[in-house]
Amino acid sequence: MRKVYIAVVLIGFAAIVASHLTSPSSGRAVSPEDFAGACAPCGAPCPSVKK
Amino acid sequence: MTTATLETRAAGPAAHADFLFLGLSLIATAVLIALVLLDGQPASAALILGGFGLGIAFLKVEFSFTASWRRFLTKGEAGGMLGGLIVIAVTALAVVPVAALSPKFGGAIAPIGPSLLIGSFTFGIGMQLANGCGSGTLYTVGGGSGRMLVTLLFFVIGSVLGSLSLPPVLALGGIDPVLASHYFGPWGGLAVTLASLAAVAAAMIAVAKRRGANFIPSRSYIAGGIVIGLLCIAVFWAGGHPWSVTFGYTVWGAKIAMLLGFNLSSFGFWQWAGPKHALAQSVLSDTSSLTDFGMLFGAMAAAAATKPFASAKWPPAKSLLAAAIGGLLCGWGARLGFGCNIGAFVSGVASGSLHGWVWFGMALLGCLVGIRLRPLFGLSRD
Numbered sequence: 001m002r003k004v005y006i007a008v009v010l011i012g013f014a015a016i017v018a019s020h021l022t023s024p025s026s027g028r029a030v031s032p033e034d035f036a037g038a039c040a041p042c043g044a045p046c047p048s049v050k051k
Numbered sequence: 052m053t054t055a056t057l058e059t060r061a062a063g064p065a066a067h068a069d070f071l072f073l074g075l076s077l078i079a080t081a082v083l084i085a086l087v088l089l090d091g092q093p094a095s096a097a098l099i100l101g102g103f104g105l106g107i108a109f110l111k112v113e114f115s116f117t118a119s120w121r122r123f124l125t126k127g128e129a130g131g132m133l134g135g136l137i138v139i140a141v142t143a144l145a146v147v148p149v150a151a152l153s154p155k156f157g158g159a160i161a162p163i164g165p166s167l168l169i170g171s172f173t174f175g176i177g178m179q180l181a182n183g184c185g186s187g188t189l190y191t192v193g194g195g196s197g198r199m200l201v202t203l204l205f206f207v208i209g210s211v212l213g214s215l216s217l218p219p220v221l222a223l224g225g226i227d228p229v230l231a232s233h234y235f236g237p238w239g240g241l242a243v244t245l246a247s248l249a250a251v252a253a254a255m256i257a258v259a260k261r262r263g264a265n266f267i268p269s270r271s272y273i274a275g276g277i278v279i280g281l282l283c284i285a286v287f288w289a290g291g292h293p294w295s296v297t298f299g300y301t302v303w304g305a306k307i308a309m310l311l312g313f314n315l316s317s318f319g320f321w322q323w324a325g326p327k328h329a330l331a332q333s334v335l336s337d338t339s340s341l342t343d344f345g346m347l348f349g350a351m352a353a354a355a356a357t358k359p360f361a362s363a364k365w366p367p368a369k370s371l372l373a374a375a376i377g378g379l380l381c382g383w384g385a386r387l388g389f390g391c392n393i394g395a396f397v398s399g400v401a402s403g404s405l406h407g408w409v410w411f412g413m414a415l416l417g418c419l420v421g422i423r424l425r426p427l428f429g430l431s432r433d
């Protein structure tokens with residue numbers, strides 16, 4: 001299990017850094033709730049808006 | 052604490068620090084903080100540190116929603132459940148009034164409808180099979196549980212599948228979020244929220260008394276509940292919203308799926324502004340991912356500081372199968388139910404949002420089913 005953990009930590013960490021270096025990061029970190037019309041933590045719209 | 056972690060921690064007497072994993076966790080955390088500071092984002096660094104503190108607190112207190120709920124349902128023991136309510140009460144002291152008074156902050160709200168009911172019920176089944184909820188999975192993976200690595204993998208897969216299912220299920224209908232502060236103002240909303248917590252606590256104590264079970268939280272759960280609640284406030288302060296866990300899983304899974312050639316951007320969920328933004332941006336631009344990474348490495352540092360890390364043997368195949376199925380159900384359920392024990396229950400109720408209590412009730416029902424299924428996988432009902 002220890003060897004698996006070492007591999008997972010190293011690959012996971014490399015993936016995080018690679019994602020950060022190869023993707024845009026515009027300003028402060030945000031949650032989907034920060035966007036207009038969001039009605040849930042995942043950014044789903046309100047039922048009343050869809051009607 | 053989940054039994055998976057207990058197995059790991061019980062593997063041997065605390066001997067010495069595991070400097071390899073202690074070093075890895077500290078270096079990884081330092082690098083992530085450096086990366087966000089280079090982008091000029093001190094709030095992101097605070098979120099990583101907040102998650103790091105939560106990882107340490109959860110691991111040291113052995114704070115487990117999953118085991119607490121199971122003990123309540125099977126034996127009537129309410130101490131662990133009350134520990135969870137302490138977390139919510141402390142968090143609510145800041146979240147309800149600040150979210151109502153300051154436009155820079157927002158609560159964890161969600162609509163109430165079939166999606167919430169189905170998702171939270173499914174999550175309840177999953178958490179008992181997985182042996183962990185959203186936060187429990189994170190800190191036990193960080194704590195060195197190989198079984199929970201399997202849970203996390205399938206949690207991520209399930210949450211991506213859930214993201215594809217959510218729009219059509221949402222279309223079944225529902226009502227807009229019901230927020231206490233909308234009806235009673237910031238302080239009245241806080242009073243109503245605390246009163247609802249007191250009422251639920253009284254009901255739990257009544258159940259425990261009737262069943263002759265203990266209802267007094269342990270000292271570590273009381274102290275841990277207060278510390279975790281204060282850290283929840285710190286995360287709320289840094290991120291502008293209450294703590295959430297599982298949206299990060301969905302983003303990680305979607306990014307991996309895109310790398311593998313699946314084009315998720317055409318699906319309804321990924322066309323909503325928030326998810327679309329998260330899919331395009333760095334994973335360090337998503338608040339829930341930042342606290343998730345911090346929590347993983349915080350738990351890893353705390354575990355590795357006291358004993359050899361991940362030294363237990365792999366559990367039986369049946370147990371790993373339960374971890375996989377439970378993880379899938381948790382992931383799918385968390386997306387349909389607007390979060391896990393943290394994002395939907397703790398943060399929802401601490402925001403004064405009615406959906407948090409609906410989520411709790413349905414997840415508890417799901418736990419009843421999950422507990423009945425546990426023996427099929429060689430897991431104890433207790």
